[in-house]
Amino acid sequence: MTQWTQVCALTDIAPDTGVCALHNGEQVALFRLGGSDQVFAIGNYDPIGKANVLSRGIVGSIGDRYVVASPLYKQHFDLATGECLEDTEAAVKAYRARVEAGLVELAS
Structure with a gap:
């Protein structure tokens, strides 16, 4: 059985942006797409940039994949899988x- 942990309110994340939250001792970047849930x-x-910055990246899409572009060197990370499109060895x-x-929850 999956255990879910509340990390923030959905309204804490502006549409098409990200925020950072602490989950089980790790920094997690949360992204809300459009005005949806x-x-x-x-x-x-x-x-690649060796810093906790992905939550400040630009959200978009490449083909049918939702991505965030790192604010440092602009690599794209797939929001569903964590795969880096430019370097698959750099996945998150x-x-x-x-x-x-109305609350965002993460699986533990």
Whole structure:
């Protein structure tokens, strides 16, 4: 059985932006797409730029993939899988996220 942990309110994330939250001792970048309740969560640490900055990246899409562009060197990370499109060895952890009663929750 999956255990879910509340990390913030959906309204804490402006549409098409990201925020950083602490989850089980790790920085996690949370992204809200459009005005919807769709939220993605990946590790906040950019393995190429070597800094916790992905939550400050630009959200967009490449083909049918939702991505965030790192604010440092502009690599794109897939919001669903954490894969780096330019360098598959630089992937970040992807977390299962959901919205329940206006609260963003991550699977533990």
